[in-house]
Amino acid sequence: MIAWTPFHNPMTLSFYHELWLLLPLCAAVGVVYKTIRIHDLRHLVREVIFLMLYMVFGLFALAVAIWLIHEYWP
């Protein structure tokens, strides 16, 4: 068996973990977007949290809608 080296060999992930890894991605998108958009950096944390919640709940709602269509569309 080959020894695992960080940044060289890929990690072993499950599909369940993949969904959780969406959270840091949303956070990073929110931080960069709000950093260039807001006037006052003191409000950055609050704005990022709101944007992150929008993204996460938006994606969740989209997932539910697609699942409903997939399950119940004639």
Next chain:
Amino acid sequence: MPKQQKTSTPAPLIALVLAYLVPGAGHVYLGRRKRGIIIFVTITALFWSGVAVGGVMTVDSVRERWWFIAEMLTGVHGLVGWHRQRKVYENVLSGQAYDLRRQDDQDLLDAKLHEEGVALVAPAETVARAYAGIAGLLNLMCIFDALMLAIMGRTGEPPPPKPAAAVPKGART
């Protein structure tokens, strides 16, 4: 109080090149130091998190062209990732001639990458490429912002927004 100066004229080309090469450097050049540092830390962390998940084949110039273009937008990070990927291909192929447009050669290469333990497969592939690629796309947004600010000649932190004009009591609208 931070003030936005319009007197100095930053060079748009320098802002563009700096923002591309080092994420956030364009904003630092324009006097938005804190924003530049936040952008640098976030984009760097996102890109290298992707590489940590996906390994050296996250940046793949041969078979993932669209993701590769996005990853290259992270500047030095993408270039380092590309260099590391090229080294792996050189080692794996070790001077043999392959035509990666042919399915047989692609299968051979896949087998060799699996032997080396660097082949990137789902779900790690999805996460790694999304992280590294989106880091590049976020930097594209920052490059565009730095370029526009430089073209408009804006340096330093933006001034606070003006409060809405007070309507005198009893005034008819």
